[in-house]
Amino acid sequence: xxxxxxxxxxxxxxxxxxxxxxxxxxxxxxxxxxxxxxxxxxxxxxxxxxxxxxxxxxxxxxxxxxxxxxxxxxxxxxxxxxxxxxxxxxxxxxxxxxxxxxxxxxxxxxxxxxxxxxxxxxxxxxxxxxxxxxxxxxxxxxxxxxxxxxxxxxxxxxxxxxxxxxxxxxxxxxxxxxxxxxxxxxxxxxxxxxxxxxxxxxxxxxxxxxxxxxxxxxxxxxxxxxxxxxxxxxxxxxxxxxxxxxxxxxxxxxxxxxxxxxxxxxxxxxxxxxxxxxxxxxxxxxxxxxxxxxxxxxxxxxxxxxxxxxxxxxxxxxxxxxxxxxxxxxxx
Amino acid sequence: xxxxxxxxxxxxxxxxxxxxxxxxxxxxxxxxxxxxxxxxxxxxxxxxxxxxxxxxxxxxxxxxxxxxxxxxxxxxxxxxxxxxxxxxxxxxxxxxxxxxxxxxxxxxxxxxxxxxxxxxxxxxxxxxxxxxxxxxxxxxxxxxxxxxxxxxxxxxxxxxxxxxxxxxxxxxxxxxxxxxxxxxxxxxxxxxxxxxxxxxxxxxxxxxxxxxxxxxxxxxxxxxxxxxxxxxxxxxxxxxxxxxxxxxxxxxxxxxxxxxxxxxxxxxxxxxxxxxxxxxxxxxxxxxxxxxxxxxxxxxxxxxxxxxxxxxxxxxxxxxxxxxxxxxxxxxxxxxxxxxxxxxxxxxxxxxxxxxxxxxxxxxxxxxxxxxxxxxxxxxxxxxxxxxxxxxxxxxxxxxxxxxxxxxxxxxxxxxxxxxxxxxxxxxxxxxxxxxxxxxxxxxxxxxxxxxxxxxxxxxxxxxxxxxxxxxxxxxxxxxxxxxxxxxxxxxxxxxxxxx
Ligand SMILES: Nc1ncnc2c1ncn2[C@@H]1O[C@H](COP(=O)(O)OP(=O)(O)OP(=O)(O)O)[C@@H](O)[C@H]1O
Ligand SMILES: [Mg+2]
Numbered sequence: 041x042x043x044x045x046x047x048x049x050x051x052x053x054x055x056x057x058x059x060x061x062x063x064x065x066x067x068x069x070x071x072x073x074x075x076x077x078x079x080x081x082x083x084x085x086x087x088x089x090x091x092x093x094x095x096x097x098x099x100x101x102x103x104x105x106x107x108x109x110x111x112x113x114x115x116x117x118x119x120x121x122x123x124x125x126x127x128x129x130x131x132x133x134x135x136x137x138x139x140x141x142x143x144x145x146x147x148x149x150x151x152x153x154x155x156x157x158x159x160x161x162x163x164x165x166x167x168x169x170x171x172x173x174x175x176x177x178x179x180x181x182x183x184x185x186x187x188x189x190x191x192x193x194x195x196x197x198x199x200x201x202x203x204x205x206x207x208x209x210x211x212x213x214x215x216x217x218x219x220x221x222x223x224x225x226x227x228x229x230x231x232x233x234x235x236x237x238x239x240x241x242x243x244x245x246x247x248x249x250x251x252x253x254x255x256x257x258x259x260x261x262x263x264x265x266x267x268x269x270x271x272x273x274x275x276x277x278x279x280x281x282x283x284x285x286x287x288x289x290x291x292x293x294x295x296x297x298x299x300x301x302x303x304x305x306x307x308x309x310x311x312x313x314x315x316x317x318x319x320x321x322x323x324x325x326x327x328x329x330x331x332x333x334x335x336x337x338x339x340x341x342x343x344x345x346x347x348x349x350x351x352x353x354x355x356x357x358x359x360x361x362x363x364x365x366x367x368x369x370x371x372x
Numbered sequence: 373x374x375x376x377x378x379x380x381x382x383x384x385x386x387x388x389x390x391x392x393x394x395x396x397x398x399x400x401x402x403x404x405x406x407x408x409x410x411x412x413x414x415x416x417x418x419x420x421x422x423x424x425x426x427x428x429x430x431x432x433x434x435x436x437x438x439x440x441x442x443x444x445x446x447x448x449x450x451x452x453x454x455x456x457x458x459x460x461x462x463x464x465x466x467x468x469x470x471x472x473x474x475x476x477x478x479x480x481x482x483x484x485x486x487x488x489x490x491x492x493x494x495x496x497x498x499x500x501x502x503x504x505x506x507x508x509x510x511x512x513x514x515x516x517x518x519x520x521x522x523x524x525x526x527x528x529x530x531x532x533x534x535x536x537x538x539x540x541x542x543x544x545x546x547x548x549x550x551x552x553x554x555x556x557x558x559x560x561x562x563x564x565x566x567x568x569x570x571x572x573x574x575x576x577x578x579x580x581x582x583x584x585x586x587x588x589x590x591x592x593x594x595x596x597x598x599x600x601x602x603x604x605x606x607x608x609x610x611x612x613x614x615x616x617x618x619x620x621x622x623x624x625x626x627x628x629x630x631x632x633x634x635x636x637x638x639x640x641x642x643x644x645x646x647x648x649x650x651x652x653x654x655x656x657x658x659x660x661x662x663x664x665x666x667x668x669x670x671x672x673x674x675x676x677x678x679x680x681x682x683x684x685x686x687x688x689x690x691x692x693x694x695x696x697x698x699x700x701x702x703x704x705x706x707x708x709x710x711x712x713x714x715x716x717x718x719x720x721x722x723x724x725x726x727x728x729x730x731x732x733x734x735x736x737x738x739x740x741x742x743x744x745x746x747x748x749x750x751x752x753x754x755x756x757x758x759x760x761x762x763x764x765x766x767x768x769x770x771x772x773x774x775x776x777x778x779x780x781x782x783x784x785x786x787x788x789x790x791x792x793x794x795x796x797x798x799x800x801x802x803x804x805x806x807x808x809x810x811x812x813x814x815x816x817x818x819x820x821x822x823x824x825x826x827x828x829x830x831x832x833x834x835x836x837x838x839x840x841x842x843x844x845x846x847x848x849x850x851x852x853x854x855x856x857x858x859x860x861x862x863x864x865x866x867x868x869x870x871x872x
Contacts, residue, residue, distance in 0.1 A: 224737050225730040232727060236716045242675065242707055243728040243781065244699040303718060357388060 043297045044309040046352055047345060051316045054323060062326040068200035072192075074322055076204035080268055082314040083210055084285060085292035086217050087261030089310045090254040092293050093221075095234040095302025096145065096152035098255065100159030101262045101289050104137060105282030107163040108266030113176040113276065123185060127267075134263025135256055137163070142252030160286065168278040177275030189271035206268050210311075213261065218307040230254060234302030291342050292317055297349075316341070375438030377402045377565055378423070378454070378534055383432030385418055387768060389760040392418040394589040395432065400534065405556060405566045407576045410586035411609055411800040412772025413758040416569050417459050419586070420536045423567075424456035425449035453533030457526075457540055459569075459771045459798065460711050461519050465512030470494035472511050473526045497525035502551035516709050517543050517661030517826070524552065528559075535559065536567040539771070541575060542798045543708070545660050545826035546861070553579060571772070571800050572827065573602050585609055610802050618833030619809050622852065625650035625836070627686075629820045630789050632672065634681035639667035640844025641679050647839055647846060649789065649820045654811060656835030657824040658860045664844035665824040666708050669791045673705040674698040685789065699728065702788030706778055706795055708824075714778035715766045722748035722762040725780045732785065751780030756806060771798045779807065783814075790814065792823035796830065808834060828857060842866040 058065045065071075084101050091098045108130045115126040137159065144155050178186065191205035221227035233240035233247045241247045265285075270276045296313030298305035317338060324334050376399040385393040392415045400406050408416050421427045423434065425443040433440050436452060443449050449456070463472050470490045471478075478485045479493075494507040503521040511519060520543050527535055537556075541549045556566055556579060570576055576583060583595040585608040593608045630649040637645070645668055649655055657665050671678050674692030682689055685701045692698040695705070707713035715724050726733075726744040733743045748762040755776040759769055766777055775798055782790065792811075796804045811821055811834065825831050831838055838850045840863035848863040 223739060225734045225739050226737065228723070228727070228730060228739060232716050232719065232723075235718050236712070238712050239714060239716050240727075242695050242705065242713045244696045244731065245727075246694065246696050303716075 043349075044306060044312055046349055047295055047297070047309065047312050047316065050341075050345065051312055051319065054316065054319050058319065058323040058326065061323070064326055065322070070322070070326075071201060072204055074318055076189075076206050076272065077321075078311075078315045078318045079204065079206035079210035080265055080272070081285075081288055081292060081318060082311050083206070083213055083268070084262050084265040085289040085296075085310050085314045086213055086307060087258040087265075088286070088289040089293040089296070089298050089305050089307070090217070090221075090230065090257045091152070092290070092298045092300060093234050093302060093305045094230050094251050094254040095237070096251065096254065097156065097290070097300070098141070098159075098258045098262075099153065099156040099286050100137070100141070100163060101258070101265075102282040102285035102287075103160045103163035103167075104134060104259055104262035105266035105269060105285050106276070106278060107167045108134060108263045109270035109276045109281050110167040110171050110176050110278045112267055112270055113178050114171055116182060117176065117178065123182075130263055130267060131260075134259050134266075137263075138256030138259030139252060141259065142255035145255070146248035146251050164278070164282075167281075171278045173278055175275050175277045178271075186271045186274070189268045206272070209264065209268065213264075214307050214311060217257075221305075221307060226250065226253065231303050234304070236303075288317055289314075291338065295342060295345050375435070376400055377404075377437060379435040379438075380419070380423070381433045381435065383419065383422065383434070384430045385415075385422060385427065386430055389764070390768070392589055393422075393429070393432075396586060396589065396591055398584050398591075400565050400567060401581075402565055403560050403563045404581045405560055405568055405579050407568045407570065407580035407583045408586065409570065409573070409576060409583060409605060409609060410592070412776075412798075412803060413770040414586040414609075415589040416586055417538055417770065420456055420538050420567065420569065423449065423454055423534075424536060425454075426456070450530055450532075453531075454536065455527045455530045455532035455534070456536040457523050457538060459538040459542075461516070461523060463511045463519055463522060463526075466510065468508045468510055469498070469505060469514075469522050470507035472522060473497060473507075473529050475526075477530070493529070494525070497529045498522075500528055501525045501555055502548070515662050515666065517545065517548060520544060521548065521552075524555070528555070532564065534565050534567065536569075538569045539571065539798055540568075541570060541572060543661075543794065543826070545658075545864075546828050547660050547865075549575065549826075571798060571804070573605050573801065574829065576600070576605065577602065587611065606801055609800070618830075619805070619812050620654075620834055621812065623652045623654065623815050623836055625653040626818060627651050629686050630672075630822075631684040632681070633683070635668075635671060635683060636679040636681055637664065637667045637671040637844070638676050638679055640664045643845045644681055645846055646681075647849070649822055651788075651818045651820050652815050654815050654821045654823070654834055654836050656831040656838040657822060657841060658826075658828070658831045658838055659824075659841035659864050661826070662843070663841040663864065665841050666793055667844075668841070669705055669793055669822070669824060670707075672698070673703055673791060675705075699731075699785065699787075703791065704728075704782040704785050704787035704789070705791040706782050706793060708793040708797070710775055710778050710797075715774055715781075717767040718765060720763045721752065721757065721759050721766055721769070721777055724766055724777050725751050725762075725784055728781050729784045747784045748780075751777075751784060754806075754810070755780055755783075756803060772800055772803060775799055776803065783810070787819065789820045789822070792821065794825060795823055796825070796827070828860065831855075831860060832857065840864050 088098050088101055112126055112130050115121040141155055144150055145152050189206055192202035194202045229245045229250050233245060233250055237247050292313035293310050295316055296309030320338055320341060321334055324337060325331055378400040380398045382395040382397055383393055384395055396419060410416050422429050425446045425448050434443060473494045474490050479489050480486060491507040501521045501524050503518060524540055540552060559566060568579060577600050581597050583600055585592040595604055628648050629651050633646050634644040659665050670676050674694045674697050677693045690701050722744055725748040730739060733740045752762060757776045758773050766774055796807055815821055832855055836852055838855055839846050840848050840860055842864055847866050850859055
């Protein structure tokens with residue numbers, strides 16, 4: 041808990057500053073939008089966090105979002121598949137990609153960076169191929185399905201704000217992920233093998249299987265994210281749909297306390313990290329005309345965030361040592 | 373007497389929750405071998421790390437030749453002629469032996485590393501410690517005992533005036549240790565002072581000119597050359613008498629629980645290994661470093677699956693292809709390399725102790741938190757692990773206490789067959805007794821124990837039977853009646869002359 045205090049404070053600070061600088065920030069419409077965007081980013085960030093916790097990395101997240109985001113409308117409108125068949129197909133493809141990555145990484149011992157970098161190129165390429173680079177979308181149809189992403193859930197006694205449907209997906213995913221990570225033996229196994237894979241294996245942990253599970257969780261949540269993104273936006277352009285999302289997701293996970301060395305991370309932290317990124321984007325959009333410097337700002341905040349985190353950690357270490365000294369010397 | 377070469381006055385150092393050193397003083401004369409001993413967690417390594425510039429003291433002074441000095445970094449220490457051989461290996465696995473020896477001090481030629489010269493010079497230092505490997509071998513491929521020798525060769529290569537050795541023999545067997553003692557004698561004759569840390573009191577008696585004993589971060593006393601005795605040292609270390617006695621009683625072996633027939637390890641595929649192990653029996657495995665003892669245990673435990681042969685556990689044939697499968701039939705292995713295979717350094721004591729038992733104690737996939745707390749409390753108690761609480765990160769425990777955490781993890785599983793690879797490595801006398809007593813108790817309960825040890829006394833003291841290995845083969849089996857120093861050495865060298 042203590043670990044995410046700093047980032048939560050930073051989030052609050054950015055929110056306050058934005059609220060002061062721009063009246064629009066606190067409007068019900070803006071908050072709803074922000075919540076929806078945060079939920080979508082949060083879902084794929086949780087996925088990538090599992091991979092990071094096992095000491096790996098997944099660069100293909102954005103391309104899986106693209107593949108699913110283009111594939112679903114393409115199957116439904118261009119190929120005229122039935123809705124269950126199309127949904128099953130994108131789910132299978134997402135899970136299949138995770139298995140594919142995990143198996144290559146564990147059985148052939150190829151670096152995750154390389155495997156998923158190739159994935160990043162392949163899946164977008166495939167999406168651009170079958171759509172022939174044409175924008176795909178639902179047109180005016182499938183409104184029922186689209187409410188999964190566009191739906192609003194009114195909250196009793198609250199006026200002017202309704203909860204966007206993706207938030208429900210996020211809450212469920214976060215809850216399940218937190219239970220998995222903190223309460224099940226598999227969660228502990230992932231944390232352990234992220235720290236020291238060899239010792240984990242000696243302790244009777246099927247490390248290969250756990251790594252594969254992590255990549256499957258990641259790709260499955262990327263697929264879910266891709267589906268919700270396209271249901272939300274109605275159309276998808278294969279060239280740039282989901283572009284750089286893997287970087288946003290990794291940044292959210294790192295801001296939220298995941299160490300790229302593995303073995304560390306909390307689900308709440310990741311959610312705060314995702315929220316921080318979306319609020320920053322929102323701030324830039326509302327208060328400046330230069331949305332194109334967005335990356336520079338997010339990059340700088342990320343860097344400052346991790347540096348501050350490290351400094352606070354060192355300071356706390358020293359404080360604790362000094363306190364121990366005091367406690368020991370006093371009674372004598 | 374003139375001012376000592378190196379003197380430490382009232383040095384203190386605290387870590388979160390622990391005061392490791394509380395005003396310790398030591399003095400080192402020129403051309404002297406000073407042994408520093410004490411129980412696990414007494415503060416020995418911390419003191420040495422401060423001298424070597426790895427850590428900074430909170431208060432106190434360090435003097436060299438009577439003048440106060442400040443040692444700010446490892447570089448500082450080396451410049452003053454102080455070199456430390458760490459308790460934990462600090463080699464780069466991915467570099468070769470020669471590059472490791474000269475890491476950070478590479479001689480250049482035309483701006484590039486002079487590889488030829490490095491290899492040639494390295495050969496010299498390897499010969500000095502009696503290690504016969506090609507300087508171009510990757511360090512990661514060497515067994516841990518050889519890595520330890522590389523570490524020593526590396527320390528020799530800096531031409532230190534003060535050479536600190538923190539448990540250099542903990543993974544060496546008698547033969548290699550002998551070579552090291554000779555190196556130490558030579559160093560002393562050439563005027564180098566050595567600070568020697570060890571839990572093997574026999575060695576200390578043989579080597580030391582003087583002994584300084586630490587207890588709980590304080591000076592517990594000094595012993596001059598003629599005062600050094602096993603009992604004297606133990607009394608100062610633990611504050612009470614502990615007999616040197618091995619608590620061994622002969623066991624009546626029960627049913628055969630492990631039958632190994634013609635197993636071939638990937639490391640020595642040319643040799644088939646066969647032996648049996650009975651319930652309630654303690655069998656020692658002796659041999660020199662590189663005899664293939666660790667490789668044998670790893671194959672039996674499924675880490676490196678066997679290339680052939682059969683293995684029966686309680687009459688059922690198995691061929692474990694992973695530790696998971698081996699654990700499933702009741703095997704457990706306390707591995708040799710604790711930092712890599714034993715503990716997860718960044719996790720807590722509790723999480724480490726419970727790690728292997730999670731599967732057994734699970735409730736439909738969920739962890740059993742209460743059981744984890746019970747287990748860790750039980751192991752901290754019965755193994756006397758010195759830790760402020762069970763949420764302490766293992767990295768911050770002393771070496772010996774980390775070893776106890778590894779033992780605890782495997783004992784928590786209640787195995788049927790327990791493989792121990794150097795189980796008392798780096799463990800103090802008091803705790804060794806505890807572990808021996810524990811082995812006895814387990815054997816009495818019917819656990820079959822196979823333990824690899826490089827300490828001859830331990831093999832002689834604890835085994836009902838001993839297997840001796842040499843270059844990947846089992847060269848002989850000795851019943852307790854026939855167990856002797858000479859018999860073991862003869863088989864361990866397979867008739868070759870012991871190089872000494
Ligand atoms: N970095 C650290 N952070 C917290 N505590 C530490 C740290 N390093 C050492 N300690 C604690 O300081 C005490 C002394 O440790 P030290 O490693 O010096 O013991 P030692 O005498 O070398 O023991 P051993 O014989 O087991 O190697 C121990 O209680 C240990 O847990
Ligand atoms: Mg030590």
